[in-house]
Amino acid sequence: MTFKKLATYFSQLEKTSSRLRITEILADLLKQTDQNETDKVCYLSLGRLGPLYAGIEFNLAEKMMLRVISQAYGISEEKAKKEYKKIGDLGEVAAKFDKREKPKPLTVNQVYERLEQIAQDSGEGSVERKISNLAGLLGDLDAESSKYIVRIPLGRLRLGFSDLTVLDAFSWMVAGDKSKRQEIEEAYNNRADVGQIAQIIKSKGLRGLRSLKVQLGVPIMPALCQRLPTAEEMVEKLGKMAVEPKYDGQRLQAHYGIKTRGVYLSHTGCVKIFTRNLENVTHMFPDIVEALGKEVKAKEVILDGEAIGFDPKTGKFLPFQETMKRKRKYEIRRKAKEIPLKFFCFDILYKDGRDLLKRPFNKRREILEKVLPSANKTVVLSPQIVTNNPQELRKYHDEQIKKGLEGVVVKKWQAPYDPGRRGYTWVKFKQEKGKKGGGLADTLDCVVMGYYKGKGKRAEFGIGAFLVGVRKEGQFLTISKIGTGLSDEQWREMYKRCEKVKTGEKPKQYQVAKDLTPDIWCQPKIVVEIEADNITKSPIHTAQYALRFPRLVRFRDDKSPEEATSLREAEKLYKLQK
Numbered sequence: 001m002t003f004k005k006l007a008t009y010f011s012q013l014e015k016t017s018s019r020l021r022i023t024e025i026l027a028d029l030l031k032q033t034d035q036n037e038t039d040k041v042c043y044l045s046l047g048r049l050g051p052l053y054a055g056i057e058f059n060l061a062e063k064m065m066l067r068v069i070s071q072a073y074g075i076s077e078e079k080a081k082k083e084y085k086k087i088g089d090l091g092e093v094a095a096k097f098d099k100r101e102k103p104k105p106l107t108v109n110q111v112y113e114r115l116e117q118i119a120q121d122s123g124e125g126s127v128e129r130k131i132s133n134l135a136g137l138l139g140d141l142d143a144e145s146s147k148y149i150v151r152i153p154l155g156r157l158r159l160g161f162s163d164l165t166v167l168d169a170f171s172w173m174v175a176g177d178k179s180k181r182q183e184i185e186e187a188y189n190n191r192a193d194v195g196q197i198a199q200i201i202k203s204k205g206l207r208g209l210r211s212l213k214v215q216l217g218v219p220i221m222p223a224l225c226q227r228l229p230t231a232e233e234m235v236e237k238l239g240k241m242a243v244e245p246k247y248d249g250q251r252l253q254a255h256y257g258i259k260t261r262g263v264y265l266s267h268t269g270c271v272k273i274f275t276r277n278l279e280n281v282t283h284m285f286p287d288i289v290e291a292l293g294k295e296v297k298a299k300e301v302i303l304d305g306e307a308i309g310f311d312p313k314t315g316k317f318l319p320f321q322e323t324m325k326r327k328r329k330y331e332i333r334r335k336a337k338e339i340p341l342k343f344f345c346f347d348i349l350y351k352d353g354r355d356l357l358k359r360p361f362n363k364r365r366e367i368l369e370k371v372l373p374s375a376n377k378t379v380v381l382s383p384q385i386v387t388n389n390p391q392e393l394r395k396y397h398d399e400q401i402k403k404g405l406e407g408v409v410v411k412k413w414q415a416p417y418d419p420g421r422r423g424y425t426w427v428k429f430k431q432e433k434g435k436k437g438g439g440l441a442d443t444l445d446c447v448v449m450g451y452y453k454g455k456g457k458r459a460e461f462g463i464g465a466f467l468v469g470v471r472k473e474g475q476f477l478t479i480s481k482i483g484t485g486l487s488d489e490q491w492r493e494m495y496k497r498c499e500k501v502k503t504g505e506k507p508k509q510y511q512v513a514k515d516l517t518p519d520i521w522c523q524p525k526i527v528v529e530i531e532a533d534n535i536t537k538s539p540i541h542t543a544q545y546a547l548r549f550p551r552l553v554r555f556r557d558d559k560s561p562e563e564a565t566s567l568r569e570a571e572k573l574y575k576l577q578k
């Protein structure tokens with residue numbers, strides 16, 4: 001396929017807001033790709049060069065892109081900048097100045113290879129090389145293709161869909177409807193790489209997906225929790241269960257192949273640590289990497305757990321915000337000393353070539369206990385009790401709350417690992433309904449959709465209120481306009497974050513009533529955890545629900561907008577409070 005053709009699809013996708021229509025267009029696009037290019041088409045249409053977890057970055061900022069455009073089209077940087085100020089999109093600027101006749105159109109694979117080379121270039125002189133190679137590429141492309149190519153390194157392709165829509169499109173491609181989506185998603189949950197999934201479907205059909213095993217180095221979608229109102233209902237639904245403390249730190253999935261004398265014991269060997277939204281954060285946790293090597297009794301493992309910071313003087317666990325300070329690009333070693341971590345492992349998903357996802361939890365736990373035999377280390381076996389008694393469960397829960405933890409997670413004792421899904425194999429138990437005089441059973445993680453400028457005292461912050469929403473099949477529906485419940489510091493932070501992601505137009509995935517139109521729209525990037533007293537029915541919000549007395553708990557940098565609370569979950573919370 002030529003890149004020119006791909007660009008015409010991008011153009012159609014960009015103009016479309018109906019999710020169903022987007023899925024159909026994508027399915028048609030994928031149908032026309034060959035096996036050797038289908039993965040690249042998936043990645044590029046998501047604005048990337050590889051799976052999410054590969055985290056391939058161009059390191060090309062706007063300023064550099066202005067130089068690229070200036071070189072590519074022989075205009076001054078000043079002129080490019082002036083145009084950018086007028087149009088507000090560097091892609092459009094490139095398209096505007098691209099006037100030359102082009103040679104034969106490049107294929108998707110050719111363009112991809114050149115982009116990959118640019119992204120991977122590093123070391124001395126790499127900035128200049130990146131600029132001139134990208135300018136060279138633009139020179140070989142037509143105006144429309146250039147528009148999209150410019151947006152990719154800047155992280156601004158934004159065709160308005162995520163990996164999950166691409167999975168839908170696979171189903172439409174093979175079956176003409178969404179009937180195969182679940183089967184495809186199951187494969188993706190075990191191996192979160194849309195490109196690989198596309199290639200398997202192209203070469204072997206859906207049957208190829210059925211034998212897909214976990215692969216060391218490729219993240220598995222982490223299992224998540226459901227909510228139930230009382231200890232009794234938890235026991236009723238799950239039966240015999242393990243009860244574990246719920247740590248309020250950072251979820252990490254560690255892939256570890258042991259090295260001896262600098263060589264991995266197996267050819268698949270690697271060391272990688274992923275967050276719950278599949279970000280590769282290995283370099284941020286050198287202490288955990290080191291500890292895995294010393295403390296794990298296996299050649300290869302995938303461990304699931306929560307890392308939590310502690311005060312080296314008192315040994316006390318630190319609040320979430322403190323632990324999150326470890327997530328940084330610079331001064332990693334210094335922070336690791338200041339905020340040492342314990343990595344509490346509560347599951348093992350793979351060991352020495354064996355995929356353990358289908359093994360029941362009690363068996364996985366036996367294996368985990370053998371792999372992590374020693375206490376008091378950095379990599380720690382999460383404690384647990386096993387029970388089917390609500391009183392015992394409640395007692396253990398209260399003990400954890402007293403210790404300053406969030407509560408407990410209960411886990412069905414004989415269930416397989418349930419990647420990505422919020423099935424009733426894991427249930428979180430934070431605060432029992434009614435115990436603290438009503439309130440919601442849980443907080444909501446909402447997406448900030450826009451903000452309103454402040455009046456009076458608020459003018460000082462530049463922001464007086466903000467609009468948040470929940471997710472429904474790739475769209476965001478409003479559920480609250482929040483103008484109180486933030487400290488001064490939180491308002492300043494909110495303003496700073498909103499400014500970074502503001503956009504001139506309403507993002508096409510937003511459904512917002514006219515009366516609630518914010519002064520400034522924000523791209524769906526910021527996820528905030530919101531606590532509220534109640535959820536009520538609302539005719540004003542497009543979610544048809546509203547939050548009463550909402551308060552900002554914290555920014556959820558560990559969650560992507562696709563992981564925000566869904567409308568269905570909000571509905572469940574609404575029903576749970578009755």
Ligand code: ATP
Pocket residue numbers: 223224225226244245246247248249250251276306346382409428445
């Ligand atoms: P919350 O907002 O309540 O922290 P969440 O929305 O991040 O929860 P949930 O699926 O509701 O995610 O809860 C699962 C999260 O709880 C996991 O992602 C993990 O980070 C954390 N956690 C802490 N301790 C445990 C444990 N023992 N077992 C499983 N998950 C745990």
